[in-house]
Amino acid sequence: MGKRVGIEVSIAAADAVKMADVDVVAAYPITPQTHIVEHLSELVANGELDAEFIPVESEHSAMSVCCGSSAIGARTFTCTSSQGLALMNEIVFIAASLRLPIVMILANRSLSGPLSIWNDHTDVMSVRDCGWIQVFTETGQEVFDHVMWAFRVAESQKVSLPVIVNMDGFILTHVIEPIEFWDEETVKQYLPDFKPLNVLDPEKPTSVGAFGMPDIYTEAKMAQNDALLKSKPEILKAWKELGDLTGRYYKPVETYKTDDAETIFVTMGSIGETVAMAVDELREQDKSAGLIKLRLWRPFPFDELREAAKGAKQLIIIDRAISYGGPGGPVASEIRSIFYGEDNMPAVTNFICGLAGRDVTPDDYIAMFDKSQKMLAGKVRQEDYVFYGVRE
Amino acid sequence: MESLNVYATRLLEKKEYFAPGHRACQGCAEALAVRLVAKALGNNVIVGSATGCMEIVSSPLPFTNWKVPWLHVAFENAAAVLTGAESGYKALVRKGKRAEKGTVFLAMGGDGATTDIGFQALSGAFERGHDFLYVCYDNEAYMNTGIQRSSSTPFGASTTTSPAGKVSHGQMTWKKNMAEIAVAHNVPYVATACSSYPFDLMQKVEKAAKHPGPAYVHILSVCPTGWRLPANKAIWIGRLAVETGVFPLYEVIDGKYGLTFEVPELRPVEEYLHPQGRFRHLTPDLIETIQTRVTAEYKKLVAKTQMKI
Secondary structure: OOOEEEEEHHHHHHHHHHHOOOOEEEOOOOOOOHHHHHHHHHHHHOOOOOOEEEOOOOHHHHHHHHHHHHHOOOOEEEEEOHHHHHHHHHHHHHHHHOOOOOEEEEEEOOOOOOOOOOOOOHHHHOOOOOOOEEEEOOOHHHHHHHHHHHHHHHHOOOOOOOEEEEEEOOOOOOOEEEEEOOOHHHHHHHOOOOOOOOOOOOOOOOEEOOEOOHHHHHHHHHHHHHHHHHOHHHHHHHHHHHHHHHOOOOOOEEEEOOOOOOEEEEEOHHHHHHHHHHHHHHHHOOOOEEEEEEOEEEOOOHHHHHHHOOOOOEEEEEEOOOOOOOOOOHHHHHHHHHHOOOOOOOEEEEEEOOHHHOOOOHHHHHHHHHHHHHHHHOOOOOOOOEEOOOOO | OHHHHHHHHHOOOOOOOEOOOOOOOOOOHHHHHHHHHHHHHOOOEEEEEOOOHHHHHHOEOOOOOEOOOEEEOOOOOHHHHHHHHHHHHHHHHHOOOOOOOOOEEEEEEEHHHHHHOOHHHHHHHHHHOOOOEEEEEEOOOEOOOOOEOOOOOOOOOOOOOOOEEOOEEOOOOOOOOHHHHHHHOOOOEEEEEEOOOHHHHHHHHHHHHHOOOOEEEEEEOOOHHHHOOOHHHHHHHHHHHHHOOOOOOEEEEOOEEEEOOOOOOOOOHHHHHOOOHHHOOOOHHHHHHHHHHHHHHHHHHHHHHOOOO
16 A cells, blocks of 8 residues: 555545546636646646646536547546536536546535535535436545546446546545555556447447437436446445455445434535534433445445434434425435335434535534434424524 | 539549438538538548537437447537547557547537537637637528527528518628637638538548648538528529628638639629528618628628738
């Protein structure tokens, strides 16, 4: 293994992309993603990374350039946030349908309006159904590891799908953390050269992105969904091998003190550590609390989630996005539907908090725990959710 | 002249890279232009299409008319997609992962995809200086969706979103001059062409592909369906567009203008407007307005060809 250094997570993420020997980077600047692309362009300018850095005129073109470069067989990376993702939205969906293994870091940030540059998950939830593999990270080390993992999974011929690595804006992108870099030998061992099944080549012409009439569209979409579902074994295999090489074993669903827990928090991204502190405190108060951290968001880890929540009487789902006029936050509504009709279905309460960088402390999670207990004394329905911490 | 035409045709490559059997309308001069462009470029090319007529008529799954590698992603991004492919190619060649074979990168789109929705992506690709060729097949409206106006629709034309009515004469604005906009980007090779002049068109496309850096060819592509014209009149009306000065054929090579088809005396624009149903409603004074504009624009162009740079 390589050395452990104290480094800003964005810089480390860009270094990981460099170590993956990417061929094309296309990106447009947006806070809080900027440090990643700035460092990548620096690496290219200094000749430390042999790649084409395409400073496009918009995120829409960033994702479009990525489609072209990936289709020709080049290892391709982009990075964006919030409005940038919203602008490239159209092409994000197409990239998955064309089965182009692009890797994107999404430095999660709230969507306008009002304009805000701070962190929550409203951006990624807007592309929930885009067909990409989507994973959440909690620490700088996880970001570094998941860059390698993302290329490995995306480019596997058994997968051939794009991957979004979510990292919380500012909370992860702009902090300095101790990160263990991989050495070149480990990278080489873990990440083979990109060998796509099909590339654009005049000697073997193919037509990519053809037009689908109603008689073929459904079949094409079903095949795409199958491909995403079938990526799961490769995802698990890539995590297993990453663990064997680094000693860090990742799982689709991470658990903390869940074994005997009656009430379990469910989180995504960097707030996991804060909630873990709350769980410790609750345990000290003799309250039966645990924590599930969803790492894999698509394909959804149904079995792992059911297993992790086994025996729990109550789930407290923390959402960092809103589904306006809908059944609470997007994570809660999915989890409710997963458990609906199951034996010993846990009760679900849903808190929407930490929007646009609003701090949520361990005490807040303890307060949510207590509020949940009270709510469950009555009846909690599908559409019930709480905006936590709203100033009155 | 007759026999020269017969002879010259024989010199052409017989191979087709845009295969027959596509689903374009009868008399579509745009499909003809695509076929000529493909023929001019040969098989060492990678093509990226914008969404539009030419994309849907040539790629209904599971069929394709493309005998060369072809990629379609969306409507407004053909320039970005193909410059991505060009960049990927460059990186792979430099890193020894792909052999350098002098492959040409062709992005193409209709007038909507070029002058409207794809304008920004195209401007970005020009500015970044990629080595690629962009061909705009200009049929002067959104024909694929049913003849809606674009910024490339000429003044006075009646379309489904600029209909002539009691208080409107159809399109109220003048056609956006995309070739000049390409020149303003300092694109090293810019040309206009029309499928009514196939040899001229093919020569320009070959030149454009060979010229280093970005190149832009703007092809007037007659659409009998949208222009309300009999299908057998497409080639004829294309010639009239050139002979009346409505659509002059010229090249701008490294900033130097040159007419490739000189018209000693322009024919009256009425000869071009009259046969087309989309201009049927025009009154003599509107025709006069168009004539004045066409004459002035043509003079401006001729003056540019006489500029010393």
